[in-house]
Amino acid sequence: MRNSHILPHPAGHGVPPEANGARRFTWKRIALGAAVLFVFMWVVGPKERRQRMLQGGMHSHSQNDTCSTRSPTVSPASPPAHTAHPANPLPESLPTDANASPPTLPPAPHSPETDPDPLKTVHCIRPHSPSKPLVQYALMLDAGSQGSRIHVYKFHNCGAAPVLEYEVFEQTRPGLSAYAGEPLAAAESLDVLMDQALKVVPVQLQSCTPVAVKATAGLRLLGAVASTEILNSVRARFADRYPFPMKKDSVAIMDGKDEGVYAWITANYLLSTIGSHVPSATTTYAVLDLGGASTQIVFEPTFPRSSSTKLEEGDHKYALTFGGKDYTLYQHSYLGYGIMRARRSVHNLVAFMSEFGHGDGTHESAEGETLISNPCLSKGTRRTVELDDAGWTHKSNFTMAGADVGSFVACNRIIELVMAKDAVCNVKPCSFNGVYQPSIIDTFPSGGILTLSYFYDRISPLMPDTSTLAISDIAHLAQRVCAGKVSWKEHWGGDKNAMEELEGRPEYCLDLTFLHALLRLGYEFPEERDIRIEKKLDGVELGWALGAGIALLDGDIRCTDKL
Template structure:
């Protein structure tokens, strides 16, 4: 189905992505910048003059529910309603939507054919992919049919539970049991006769990577044991329960999105442009795109960022990188840590139980946050307050230090934190950009609340426009959302909305150097199918030799 000349983890398939190192978040990068920049210009620069808001006129609306933060605990969340990719006139969601088990006439059959393409294969097969992320675990129960030479995807069932496996440090058995609610759902969906031939995989992402080798290994071993002992599915021993390399996460998300958008299938018209996929999780963020080098002497530099893949009968060269430590929740921690450090440099408040002015909290708001001492690794609580300095401009200056844009670039050009990346302006100047995960979760409530955002194209500058208004605090919110009690409650209960939107804008504008007027789209589902890496990874899993549990 797809192949790489550097086969690795997925060699047994028709081609694998291959393991490799992830570039971690380097604390010293921002700290060196902070020492140099904060002492000289911190007081003036970080709390400088403020601009007038660019936000449009009064906004009536109703707020959609949001994804809880990493420290939230929700026992069970049902599958959300299908949400198409926002704002796309040329490529729409599939004409025939996946059905789902509730209106599937026979879970063991398909409406597409009456006999499999190969007599050795079942007419339909299922595959289970558990995404063990930093904020929660999610199961994707996929149904495929074997009417053609390769499995054809029909639909998925999606469920999630919180918190994630990384929240069970020191309690590996509890971590394994937390997946029962997801696997029990799979038992209900997959017909009994097909369960032994249904592959299951649990792939942990950045949250578990950050937990440490000993703790993460204990949790993965407990999950593997519980799957063997309690559930009838076929666990792939080599790759069944693993911490997934960040590069696999990004490339599989790219495959999922472009597969569902019908830009990379075998029946896709020639020269159909592909989407760049930018995924923002809790602990890491990924970027994957297909650069086009127009100059005869230009090409992508060799390295782990380069992927040669074949999908849908066409060879493609992708750029990918996963930034561990630049997910939204980790970015919050980095900002809070830097603000506390700046307070200690100015002697204006630092240390346990101190009150620290934080320009990345909305004005008039406060939040007690845990900060880690970088020298001793001790954690202590600090009361962060927005006071009258909270603003998009002031927060953006803090975020710029965290982004480490001025880090040494050994192989040019670089995006941020010293990471090589072909220029999006030069090699992807007009391609479509799809934003996933927290990008969607933070922007969608404002789209639901703002008729102009819902009816017009979104741009990178949209994040800045929203951040400007949100960071100004409650008096400003009242002028725009005062009649919407749900939205007001949401903004009051989450002071870090200002930080989140500012960081997302900085990631796109400063980090990846996308123009403020660059059009973007956000997505969560395409007619019931979750966007993300899971379908791409599952397409690889079902593309190999079918094995059944004895």
């Protein structure tokens, strides 16, 4: 026999009417008795009890009650270490009134002007580790070949790793390398940048805010004696005039491999692809930085477990630990392959071919000026250039002319020679100039590619609304630019800024052709591969400076006694 479940009857449904009447009568008597008892207690009870009853005191709990209704205290949540501008944390305590609106939290600042208190942070009230201050500032000076720049960073330590709140950026020209033989003038050129740091960093924190000056390829090319004099002068001036502490190697020429790796850290930190919070399977971005005197490539190659092929040992292999995770990177810095040095190499080669090719590439202008035909200048443009001393028979300044020979195809042939793709490759495979590089197609087939500095500076003015493009698009862009002014007007005639860029840079054809050759011929990225061009992410300048700034905070900082 199947078991049945007997359910209670709801009141008024399926119950005899007489039963309902009896219940109503019983409850009336109980209610009457309770009322009489209440009146009796009111009359004979003490005055204090009557007051508590009127105030609802019978429903409150004393401090000794085990079930308190007081709202619990909630510790501020530490923001994730990868976020440049993490969400506001929970308040320290919740409102006691259930109907009250939650407190309005201040917005995260993105500049000193929007920072409610430069000594504090809106993200938490105490640091994650008692050994760290709540907020820290770091000063990183980038002494590049074309100019000097300062990055003033504010970090908070609400989490296990420093989190960037905002950056202040300032720059000045020319760079330190322009002061060869004038070390004091070189050091004084940085005063305008350091004065900006004094304005941004609170006085109370200046003596514990580390500063570093990292010179790049421009100073490397100046020579050991001249560069050492400049760096010593900078170090002495900073120690004498400013309260910011310096480590032993704070003023130095940066190793090329560190330059690339720090740029990789900066980009992937801001893109949230590295850090303790990131899943281990996350693919990182390759970072390509193109400066004036050198260019860097850094990426994280992967090799199939079943394959015997591994990343070869050597200076190109960089083991990095960041956010508690280990990364094995490939990196290389090509000194002499920055965009300005590439220009010089192309002009030298064109002049050499003209000089020792029986003058086939020279002709005279209507004014009687000797011109050298240069296919890397846009048609109809000219450029007077100073060449390296290579034993020219008459002079080292030449006027190059695009005339009617300027074209992407012809320029690309010249740049192929400059790239030295056929150089001896001792450890295979090689990219260019005989440098080992694991195959992009095999070890980095689908990861994102972020290009910085001159990649952005040359492409963005002509494609201002584009941040992602195929490598083949750069070739198409170069073809239009190399074709000359008629082509410029056809494609950019309505864009005043683009036309000014093209008119002011006769070597735009050379620059774009070099960008394409570097990606396609040099690093061997496929034509259809997309790249991303950026100058800033989340309002923060891209490049190596932020990565180096984070490293600057890692370790002991000896505060000065100067204010």
